[in-house]
Amino acid sequence: MAALAVAPGVTHWPDYLDAAEQAALIADLREAARQAPFYTPRMPKTGKPFSVRMTNCGVLGWISDERGYRYQPLHPQTGAPWPPIPERLLRAWRELAGYSHPPEACLVNFYEPTARMGLHQDRDEAEFDAPVLSLSLGDTAIFRIGGTSRGGKTLSLKLASGDALAFGGPARLAYHGIDRILAGSSSLLPQPGRINLTLRRVTKPSG
Ligand code: MD3
Ligand code: FE
Numbered sequence: 684m685a686a687l688a689v690a691p692g693v694t695h696w697p698d699y700l701d702a703a704e705q706a707a708l709i710a711d712l713r714e715a716a717r718q719a720p721f722y723t724p725r726m727p728k729t730g731k732p733f734s735v736r737m738t739n740c741g742v743l744g745w746i747s748d749e750r751g752y753r754y755q756p757l758h759p760q761t762g763a764p765w766p767p768i769p770e771r772l773l774r775a776w777r778e779l780a781g782y783s784h785p786p787e788a789c790l791v792n793f794y795e796p797t798a799r800m801g802l803h804q805d806r807d808e809a810e811f812d813a814p815v816l817s818l819s820l821g822d823t824a825i826f827r828i829g830g831t832s833r834g835g836k837t838l839s840l841k842l843a844s845g846d847a848l849a850f851g852g853p854a855r856l857a858y859h860g861i862d863r864i865l866a867g868s869s870s871l872l873p874q875p876g877r878i879n880l881t882l883r884r885v886t887k888p889s890g
Contacts, residue, residue: 692854699847711769718766734798740789786882794877796866813884814851820878823868829858844869
């Protein structure tokens with residue numbers, strides 16, 4: 684598996700999942716989304732809807748609504764626990780994360796071709812010693828990553844279907860976002876768009 688060192692703490696594995704594994708993962712996610720439907724998150728305070736739709740797997744899911752950003756064990760609309768993280772994602776974490784405890788959250792983001800994600804930091808977790816591991820499926824995204832403060836220089840990277848990307852150490856609190864989706868660049872999904880999975884450790888391990 685070819686690992687590219689993109690920047691300190693940022694590792695890119697292009698084509699980490701082959702076409703058959705990508706299709707199997709889509710089937711896993713279809714089942715997860717049946718139990719935990721995608722919904723439209725809203726910005727804290729303003730209630731402005733995100734352009735990205737979300738759901739989660741795992742014992743904790745990341746959500747955003749008028750009250751703020753947080754992790755919680757239950758789907759905000761159904762009240763049910765999130766479905767388990769699919770085994771093939773746990774395998775990817777064991778293989779790539781370099782962190783000896785399992786992830787607790789898998790955020791599933793769905794981007795229509797016009798969806799974006801502005802530059803932000805992921806800092807709602809209590810454990811920053813664990814990396815965030817991202818897997819991309821479907822249309823290619825133009826991803827942007829900067830440093831740990833706003834307004835510094837940024838680097839742009841294409842994320843294609845099957846790619847894995849890990850952010851740890853000095854990159855764990857880097858600003859990052861999705862500038863745009865290249866609609867029609869992949870035929871994995873039955874509709875144009877992109878799915879991104881982020882695996883995260885949320886709590887500090889006790890033992
Ligand atoms: C760099 N998602 O869900 S994944 C997010 O493609 C998020 O859906 C984007 O940013 C997406 O929070 C980007 C790549 C990523 C994820 C987490 C990071 C990059 C990161 C955490 C720290 C630094
Ligand atoms: Fe993020």
